[in-house]
Amino acid sequence: MQKTANRQIDQIDRKILSHLQRDGRMAVQELAEKVGLTISPCLRRVRLLEEAGIIRGYSAVVDQARIGLPISVFVQVKLERQREEELQRFDKALARFPEVVEAYLMTGVCDYLLRVVVADLPAYETFLRDKLTRVEGVRSIESSFALKQVKSTFALPME
Incomplete structure (x- = not known):
């Protein structure tokens, strides 16, 4: 147990x-x-x-391509500083961006790893230019485009 x-x-x-x-x-x-x-x-x-919060909720799993959002971009973000104030500011900014469907505070080469979902390259450019680059404290952004989704599951291993 x-x-x-x-x-x-x-x-x-x-x-x-x-x-x-x-x-x-x-x-x-x-x-x-x-x-x-x-x-x-x-x-x-x-x-x-x-x-107990073990089951956090229930939702429908939607096929992103079938609703016109076929592009997944993995974005590595480095902040100028990793002070609590800057981290909180960045977290709050991410919460306002519906294109960001996953965000992780990381160790290693970047401070945050994001998965951004958009309709096409111009939509990503708009997101980048009008939202992400305008967040105070962002030092650098590196984007990698997913070519194909090989596996996707929300099911955690229960063994």
């Missing part, structure tokens, strides 16, 4: 999480059958996982 945020995670919880990661719309009855519980204890466990 693994303890997470005052909540013990056992094998049944892991099975629940595994099934919900693959199908978040699964009916409780079907989920209960798959994990070997009756409906009430299964629903109770799901609610406890939600309350």
Whole structure:
């Protein structure tokens, strides 16, 4: 058993999480059958996982190319300084940019690694020119364009 945020995670919880990661719309009855519980204890466990923040929410996985956003750009950003004030300023700026779908504070050669999703190269240029380069404290930006997505999953390994 693994303890997470005052909540013990056992094998049944892991099975629940595994099934919900693959199908978040699964009916409780079907989920209960798959994990070997009756409906009430299964629903109770799901609610406890939600309350503990282990299950953060549910959403639809949308195909970015099919909605006109086929371009993923991985952007390495270096800041002038890594003081708390500058990091917070940059974090707040990123929160305002819907094109940034993932952002990580990094160790190593860059301070941040971003995944930016746009419709085309002119849209990326506009994002870069009108938004990212205008954030105070940005020293350098390096962009790499994804040619093909080889794997994408939101499911965490539950073994």
